[in-house]
Amino acid sequence: MMRFNFTKVIYVAYFLFALLTALPVTAQNEAVQAFDEGTQFLMDGDFPNAINAFAMAERAGWASTELYYNVGLAHYRMDHLGQAIQYLERALLLDSENEKVVHSLNVARLRTQDQFSQLPDPFWKKLHAWTARVMPMRTAFWLGISIWFGFGALVIVRLLFAVRGDWWRRMRVISGALGALLLIHALATSAWPPTDPMAVILASEVDLVEQADPGAASVQNVHEGLVVHIKSRTSEWTFIQIPNGIRGWVPQSVLGEI
16 A cells, blocks of 8 residues: 655655745746846847847836836937837836836827827716825725625624624625725725726827727828827727827827837
8 A cells, every 4th residue: 555655755855845946936036137138238228139138027027117227228219200209108107206217208298299288088087087096996996895895794793702882893894885985995996996997109100090990081190209098909009099089099009109
């Protein structure tokens, strides 16, 4: 009869654990190495190789303000205005107070041909965006779940020990209502994000058209570097809105998502 060798099981489990924990470390080391190589290429003025190295770092899981800033700077040096603004906007999303990013983005924006007026957002959209910033979706979800566990514990204590009193009743009402409110906020923010996905026009110029068809009538001509809102998509076309509120379809190939 074959005996169960507990020691071998421990060794195998330890080996698998070490292997699984080593994989993220290896990927992180590769990302750091690629980022450092890209930074050196950038300092040497070798912008194409810098972009390739930074792309390797991004594929390995690296995402940071400095990475996106460097990619944007390399594209700017190569006169790729659309890609430069795309990555500088990504950097700004991660650190909106970074003076270096803000300055570089403003310099790049001054070179864009389109200078449309900005359509103001409605009050409800501003309120939605504010609540999403104050209470992000994931924070609201996990906090709501935690409060609901507390609510469940209060209900169980009430049933098992027949605890009564205004304090217990108020705690149940408050925890139940607050947990439900936070979960509703999280689900609503997930289903209806407060801001549209953003993209940048990468082509030198393109026409917004009325329908997702190359032969459709033109609505507006736009140029490289313009930041737009994405409203919907098909397999090959994207319905966008430009800053002044005009909407139309463009091929997906002319857009770089932020």
